[in-house]
Amino acid sequence: EPEVTQTPSHQVTQMGQEVILRCVPISNHLYFYWYRQILGQKVEFLVSFYNNEISEKSEIFDDQFSVERPDGSNFTLKIRSTKLEDSAMYFCASSDGPTYGYTFGSGTRLTVV
Amino acid sequence: AQKVTQAQTEISVVEKEDVTLDCVYETRDTTYYLFWYKQPPSGELVFLIRRNSFDEQNEISGRYSWNFQKSTSSFNFTITASQVVDSAVYFCALSGPVDTGRRALTFGSGTRLQVQP
Numbered sequence: 001e002p003e004v005t006q007t008p009s010h011q012v013t014q015m016g017q018e019v020i021l022r023c024v025p026i027s028n029h030l031y032f033y034w035y036r037q038i039l040g041q042k043v044e045f046l047v048s049f050y051n052n053e054i055s056e057k058s059e060i061f062d063d064q065f066s067v068e069r070p071d072g073s074n075f076t077l078k079i080r081s082t083k084l085e086d087s088a089m090y091f092c093a094s095s096d097g098p099t100y101g102y103t104f105g106s107g108t109r110l111t112v113v
Numbered sequence: 114a115q116k117v118t119q120a121q122t123e124i125s126v127v128e129k130e131d132v133t134l135d136c137v138y139e140t141r142d143t144t145y146y147l148f149w150y151k152q153p154p155s156g157e158l159v160f161l162i163r164r165n166s167f168d169e170q171n172e173i174s175g176r177y178s179w180n181f182q183k184s185t186s187s188f189n190f191t192i193t194a195s196q197v198v199d200s201a202v203y204f205c206a207l208s209g210p211v212d213t214g215r216r217a218l219t220f221g222s223g224t225r226l227q228v229q230p
Contacts, residue, residue: 005135014147031216043158043204068129095216101146102218103160 002026006106007090012111013082015050018031023092029103032075033093034067041056043091049075049103082112114138117207119221126195126228134190134224136205142166147188148206148218158204163186185201195228202226 005024013019025032034046048056049067066078075094079086092105116139126132138147149161162172164181172179174194191217192199202225 033217035218042222043206043218043220045219048217058217091158102160102163104150104160106157109156 002103003104004092004094006090006105006108008108009106010109010111010113014083015084018078018080019082019110021079021090021092021110023075023077023105024073025075025092025094026096026103027073029094029096031055031095032067032069033095034077035091035093035104036088037091038085038088047079079110083104083111085113086110087112114143115145115207115209115219117205117221118207119203119224121224122222123225123227125229128197129190129194130228131163131193131228132195132228134192134203134205135192136188136221136227137141138157138186138188138205138207140209141209142179142209144210146208148208149188150204151195152202152223154201161190161203165200193199195226197228197230200226200228 007022011019032049035043036046037043045058047054047067048063057072064080068076087110089107089109091107093102095102118137121135124132129135145166151161162179163190169181169183172224178191180189202223204223205221208216
């Protein structure tokens with residue numbers, strides 16, 4: 001069964017540093033998403049991406065964040081000047097068009113120290 | 114605005130008991146989608162079901178069943194004859210109409226299910 005692949009599975013970074021989280025969505029999917037889950041809390045939507053542009057974003061997704069699809073397979077989330085409160089599990093997801101299948105990756109646990 | 118409420122923070126049952134996880138949602142959309150995901154201790158989100166707002170038929174998949182009631186804005190999930198492997202956090206989620214571009218999922222706060230042997 002097709003999977004959404006996320007790398008790395010765990011990243012530790014110093015406060016103030018920039019991190020890039022990487023995702024390979026399912027190849028025939030058209031919509032891509034990032035979500036985050038602070039430990040013990042609910043999953044929160046960050047941003048969705050379609051046709052090479054952001055289609056929807058939440059209040060959380062401010063200027064500190066950016067997304068990119070640098071080639072035909074990768075989808076990245078960049079977090080600039082990381083803060084302690086950015087520590088969370090970040091999930092990538094992708095969905096197809098008509099049938100609206102929605103598949104999550106296994107997540108990247110980001111720890112800011 | 115959309116909202117999903119899972120009032121049960123944690124449920125503990127003994128193996129073989131039936132358990133129902135409640136989900137109540139709010140939306141102004143007439144077309145929407147409802148989801149259930151399982152998050153085991155390993156942390157990934159495992160898709161369980163997707164249901165659109167026009168399909169009010171209840172669904173059964175093995176030991177799992179879902180009761181969608183539009184009149185009460187509820188989409189409850191029942192596990193029959195629970196097993197220890199069912200121990201996880203279960204999330205209910207809601208999204209808007211596909212054709213509006215509002216595909217973001219709004220998640221509930223989750224219900225932690227512990228099944229004791």
